[in-house]
Amino acid sequence: MNGQPLAFALALALPAGTCLGPATAATSALESSGPGSAGRGAGRTQIAVVDVIPAGLSGETNQDSEPSLAVDSSQPLRMAASAFARGLGFCPFDLAPIFVSTDGGDGWILECLLPSDLTGLTADATLRIDGTTGSLFAAILDRGRPSSPLAHLPPLAVLAAESVAAAPPMARLAERDDIDQPFLEISASGRLYIGENDVALGPPGGDGKPATIDQMEAPGAMAAEGALPGPGGFRQSRIEARDTGGARQDGPAVRPAPGAGETVYAAFVGWRDFRGGVAVADVVVVRDDHGGRGPRPFSDLVDPGDGLPGRRVVEGRAVTFGCCLGQERLGSSLAIAADPRRAGTVYLAWADRAGKSDQVLHLRRSEDGGKSWSEDLKTVADALNPALAVAASGIVAFLYQQLEHAAGGDRWVTHLAGSGDRFSTAVDLVLATVPADRPVASYLPYLGDYVNVMAVGTTFYGIFSANNTPDPANFPHGARFLRNADWTRKVLLDVDRKTRVDISIDPFFFRVEERAFTN
Amino acid sequence: MALSLEALPAPPPTFVFAGTVVATRATTLRAVPASERTMAVRVDEAFAAPPPLAHFRGREVTVLLAAGSKAMHPGERAVFFTAGWLLGDGAAAVVETEPSERCGRARALERLAASLRRWEDEGLRRRMAAADMVAIGRVTAVRSLAQAGWPAPHGEHQPEWREAIVQVREALEDKAAGRLVAVRFPASRDVAFLRAPRIEVGQEWIWMLAADRATGAPAPSVGGSTAATFVVLDVLDVQPMDRLGRVRALLASPRRNPRQR
Numbered sequence: 001m002n003g004q005p006l007a008f009a010l011a012l013a014l015p016a017g018t019c020l021g022p023a024t025a026a027t028s029a030l031e032s033s034g035p036g037s038a039g040r041g042a043g044r045t046q047i048a049v050v051d052v053i054p055a056g057l058s059g060e061t062n063q064d065s066e067p068s069l070a071v072d073s074s075q076p077l078r079m080a081a082s083a084f085a086r087g088l089g090f091c092p093f094d095l096a097p098i099f100v101s102t103d104g105g106d107g108w109i110l111e112c113l114l115p116s117d118l119t120g121l122t123a124d125a126t127l128r129i130d131g132t133t134g135s136l137f138a139a140i141l142d143r144g145r146p147s148s149p150l151a152h153l154p155p156l157a158v159l160a161a162e163s164v165a166a167a168p169p170m171a172r173l174a175e176r177d178d179i180d181q182p183f184l185e186i187s188a189s190g191r192l193y194i195g196e197n198d199v200a201l202g203p204p205g206g207d208g209k210p211a212t213i214d215q216m217e218a219p220g221a222m223a224a225e226g227a228l229p230g231p232g233g234f235r236q237s238r239i240e241a242r243d244t245g246g247a248r249q250d251g252p253a254v255r256p257a258p259g260a261g262e263t264v265y266a267a268f269v270g271w272r273d274f275r276g277g278v279a280v281a282d283v284v285v286v287r288d289d290h291g292g293r294g295p296r297p298f299s300d301l302v303d304p305g306d307g308l309p310g311r312r313v314v315e316g317r318a319v320t321f322g323c324c325l326g327q328e329r330l331g332s333s334l335a336i337a338a339d340p341r342r343a344g345t346v347y348l349a350w351a352d353r354a355g356k357s358d359q360v361l362h363l364r365r366s367e368d369g370g371k372s373w374s375e376d377l378k379t380v381a382d383a384l385n386p387a388l389a390v391a392a393s394g395i396v397a398f399l400y401q402q403l404e405h406a407a408g409g410d411r412w413v414t415h416l417a418g419s420g421d422r423f424s425t426a427v428d429l430v431l432a433t434v435p436a437d438r439p440v441a442s443y444l445p446y447l448g449d450y451v452n453v454m455a456v457g458t459t460f461y462g463i464f465s466a467n468n469t470p471d472p473a474n475f476p477h478g479a480r481f482l483r484n485a486d487w488t489r490k491v492l493l494d495v496d497r498k499t500r501v502d503i504s505i506d507p508f509f510f511r512v513e514e515r516a517f518t519n
Numbered sequence: 520m521a522l523s524l525e526a527l528p529a530p531p532p533t534f535v536f537a538g539t540v541v542a543t544r545a546t547t548l549r550a551v552p553a554s555e556r557t558m559a560v561r562v563d564e565a566f567a568a569p570p571p572l573a574h575f576r577g578r579e580v581t582v583l584l585a586a587g588s589k590a591m592h593p594g595e596r597a598v599f600f601t602a603g604w605l606l607g608d609g610a611a612a613v614v615e616t617e618p619s620e621r622c623g624r625a626r627a628l629e630r631l632a633a634s635l636r637r638w639e640d641e642g643l644r645r646r647m648a649a650a651d652m653v654a655i656g657r658v659t660a661v662r663s664l665a666q667a668g669w670p671a672p673h674g675e676h677q678p679e680w681r682e683a684i685v686q687v688r689e690a691l692e693d694k695a696a697g698r699l700v701a702v703r704f705p706a707s708r709d710v711a712f713l714r715a716p717r718i719e720v721g722q723e724w725i726w727m728l729a730a731d732r733a734t735g736a737p738a739p740s741v742g743g744s745t746a747a748t749f750v751v752l753d754v755l756d757v758q759p760m761d762r763l764g765r766v767r768a769l770l771a772s773p774r775r776n777p778r779q780r
Contacts, residue, residue, distance in 0.1 A: 056571040056606040089569030090603035093530040109607035119713050152733050153676055165550040180676055204735055252675055443710045495574055
């Protein structure tokens with residue numbers, strides 16, 4: 001690959017006169033669906049899992065990790081998903097694909113939309129849809145722009161499109177250098193919040209307090225007026241109030257969570273020291289009761305111990321950073337979700353070392369705006385990628401991926417645990433259980449530094465990445481594959497329905513009715 | 520490395536085909552609203568196609584004309600120069616990247632090759648313009664900066680810098696022939712560094728070297744003197760020797776200001 005641009009490969013793609021036969025009939029839903037799944041027209045089931053790779057991309061073998069999902073809360077049939085996915089040369093050289101559905105997630109098409117470079121991939125990306133306008137927003141590390149000399153990272157770009165299927169390019173709302181892991185959320189009023197690690201504030205020259213929330217005024221209104229919000233496009237709020245000691249930085253994950261009314265929470269892992277691949281850290285929650293618009297954003301929750309903004313939910317925990325759990329790296333396991341009805345109710349999940357495990361997920365709840373927290377409602381050993389959502393009914397969904405050690409080999413098991421009684425009890429759904437050693441990782445992250453789950457009405461929607469072997473045993477509630485798959489031989493097939501395709505990592509959308517947790 | 524932000528030329532087409540307009544103001548994908556710019560076009564012959572479109576001969580695709588393009592009519596035949604936009608189950612929409620033309624296969628492939636070359640040359644030219652030194656050299660040693668005593672901050676996108684000592688054989692720009700230089704490059708498996716070159720002892724390349732403003736690590740002492748330090752971040756920064764003629768030609772052509780950002 002060194003010195004050999006990808007471009008020339010395309011000119012050689014199709015020899016003269018090649019004709020690969022007439023177009024085949026559209027794939028029958030049952031042929032590409034695993035047993036037990038919901039095919040088109042079969043009626044809406046409580047649980048649906050769908051591999052979003054479309055049939056036209058059946059030959060793809062990329063490691064499609066780090067998925068993100070956006071659902072239009074006003075028209076939940078419309079949604080968009082991203083991952084580190086390539087388009088097999090379909091997209092122009094400067095765009096990477098997303099996946100779009102207009103039927104509630106049963107069918108997906110690929111759309112070339114996000115800025116990219118000759119890799120054809122995006123870097124870190126999260127998507128959200130404004131339920132008021134239907135506009136699609138993305139916070140990405142833009143590979144199509146030069147990396148900064150300091151952090152050698154592509155710059156953060158905040159992008160907007162009129163809808164999920166708008167023609168490229170996306171409008172560029174704002175851009176900033178030296179940002180890691182931007183994580184986008186949008187409030188019911190259309191305000192964007194981006195949690196991020198501002199690397200410029202870390203070593204060598206920063207003050208070592210990089211946890212930041214960037215926010216923008218309602219972009220729909222801004223777009224209508226033709227004005228960009230503020231210098232640099234953002235209002236930046238630095239949310240680490242404490243010294244990070246020998247670590248001189250925070251963990252990369254910063255997660256915002258809009259709640260009821262104008263309440264916004266955010267969580268981050270504040271490092272206090274770092275030795276031998278392990279951070280000594282506090283898990284901190286901040287809160288703003290006015291949408292972040294006040295003179296001192298995210299200062300409304302004060303820790304009683306030191307009087308500083310940000311409640312330390314736990315202190316001095318050992319957090320493994322780096323390699324590995326299975327083939328996946330560690331250090332970004334953090335999630336927070338607020339109850340959309342009660343401003344004071346919020347759920348938090350994070351990972352630290354406990355007992356014999358380097359990576360134990362903890363789930364806790366506060367009902368007084370973060371001032372006090374429950375003990376662990378749930379702990380899961382050897383797990384990562386937590387995500388949380390609270391429906392209007394109060395039912396809570398907790399998504400995570402656990403490395404289970406089985407006799408036949410380790411497996412990545414994707415769980416969706418749901419509770420209607422504040423996790424006094426819970427229903428645990430296994431969405432996927434797949435081999436952990438195949439495929440071999442070609443880069444990190446292997447599955448992703450995060451997954452997504454969100455509640456719209458009485459439905460939980462989410463996305464995770466996993467091994468895509470079409471084996472019914474891997475999907476206890478069934479799975480629908482749009483790409484060509486032979487469920488009897490358990491192999492993937494190319495567009496010609498004959499050539500075998502290697503197993504890889506695919507993004508899997510899911511849709512779970514909340515009654516699945518209460519029946 | 521201060522690469523110019525000026526827009527690259529439009530990327531080359533990825534799907535070049537001879538087609539017949541079936542209907543105007545029409546689409547073949549439900550997700551695409553029909554407009555004066557959309558047409559349903561039958562693919563009569565694909566001259567260059569990515570794998571997802573390799574089977575589309577005889578099928579219709581939606582073509583989104585570029586803004587300002589001349590309108591076409593049902594029954595009209597042309598060679599279309601397009602790139603992908605939407606790909607569904609047996610259906611696709613593509614966007615016009617260059618004007619269509621009534622031409623044969625040879626002319627179509629000639630235009631495509633010219634587009635590809637233009638695109639690649641511009642990318643290469645920009646990296647050369649941003650480089651502080653362009654030289655031919657061979658790698659004599661490689662080491663990890665961390666293991667050499669220069670620890671890096673912790674982060675998922677840390678490059679995990681390695682350092683190659685390069686014996687410069689010929690400086691194409693800069694008077695550096697015969698000296699040893701230190702070239703830092705990312706060795707991280709993180710997805711952000713997918714395009715980082717993989718450098719090993721014994722390799723000889725044409726190097727586009729930017730002065731090291733990224734690592735903060737001190738310059739090594741090599742052969743009794745302090746080596747100048749550089750970084751390479753992208754595969755385009757290390758060109759194979761068989762491209763020497765092209766590199767020389769690009770160096771001889773006018774450049775953009777490399778310091779713009």
